[in-house]
Amino acid sequence: IRFVFVQPDGSEVPVSATEGDSIMKVAVDNGVDGIRADCNGSAACATCHAFFAQELLCELTPMHEHENDLLDFAATDRQPGSRLSCQVIVSRCLEGQKVKLPDTQ
Numbered sequence: 001i002r003f004v005f006v007q008p009d010g011s012e013v014p015v016s017a018t019e020g021d022s023i024m025k026v027a028v029d030n031g032v033d034g035i036r037a038d039c040n041g042s043a044a045c046a047t048c049h050a051f052f053a054q055e056l057l058c059e060l061t062p063m064h065e066h067e068n069d070l071l072d073f074a075a076t077d078r079q080p081g082s083r084l085s086c087q088v089i090v091s092r093c094l095e096g097q098k099v100k101l102p103d104t105q
């Protein structure tokens with residue numbers, strides 16, 4: 001699955017990802033700046049915050065209440081498309097999409 005990470009300055013980092021991996025893992029494996037992932041995917045740190053296109057959200061991994069709560073503590077204010085990228089699994093709906101990264105994690 002190919003999609004693009006977009007840095008806060010607008011620069012784009014295209015990646016090729018395997019279905020079933022988390023978005024956070026894809027970012028880390030590809031050396032993408034802007035995802036810290038301090039808790040290594042345990043949904044405990046909110047430093048893997050990313051913004052997804054809203055029209056995609058219904059097809060992405062559903063958000064659990066814990067993720068929803070944690071997003072309120074993200075360093076950059078949450079937006080309607082905010083997710084913790086360790087909780088979103090790569091699926092076909094991401095093909096060709098852009099995943100924006102926040103200024104601060």
Ligand code: FES
Binds near residue numbers: 037046086
């Ligand atoms: Fe810590 Fe996602 S890596 S919440």
